[in-house]
Amino acid sequence: MKSRLHRRYATLRNQLAAIGPVSQGSVAPYPPNSWRWTFKIKGKTACVALSEEQAGRMIEAIANHKELEEIVREMREITQTLILETVPGVRRRKPLSDIPKAR
Numbered sequence: 001m002k003s004r005l006h007r008r009y010a011t012l013r014n015q016l017a018a019i020g021p022v023s024q025g026s027v028a029p030y031p032p033n034s035w036r037w038t039f040k041i042k043g044k045t046a047c048v049a050l051s052e053e054q055a056g057r058m059i060e061a062i063a064n065h066k067e068l069e070e071i072v073r074e075m076r077e078i079t080q081t082l083i084l085e086t087v088p089g090v091r092r093r094k095p096l097s098d099i100p101k102a103r
Contacts, residue, residue: 002086009078012071019068023061 025039027050035055037048050058084096 002082005078005082009075009082012075012078016068016071016075019064019071021057021061022065022068023058024065025058025062027055027059027062029055 023039025037027035027037030036030049033052035050035052035058037050037055037058039046039048
């Protein structure tokens with residue numbers, strides 16, 4: 001199991017290195033002939049007008065960000081599993097299987 005997790009982690013690290021530009025938010029068409037990028041900054045919603053080309057690239061960057069988050073979530077889960085199962089620790093009252101996974 002340990003070697004399988006290390007291999008999966010290495011695969012995820014390579015995927016992480018291959019991700020292009022990242023951004024948060026959402027992009028939606030806004031008539032006539034323009035787009036709006038909406039995102040949060042300091043807890044407030046902001047909105048920026050975009051050209052069609054900018055919208056296309058922003059949509060790609062947002063998709064990359066979602067992929068990045070999923071990769072990091074899985075890497076975090078693998079790291080926690082490896083540490084808890086391979087590094088000597090303390091006696092637990094709860095079995096490791098009862099500990100929630102990283103989300």
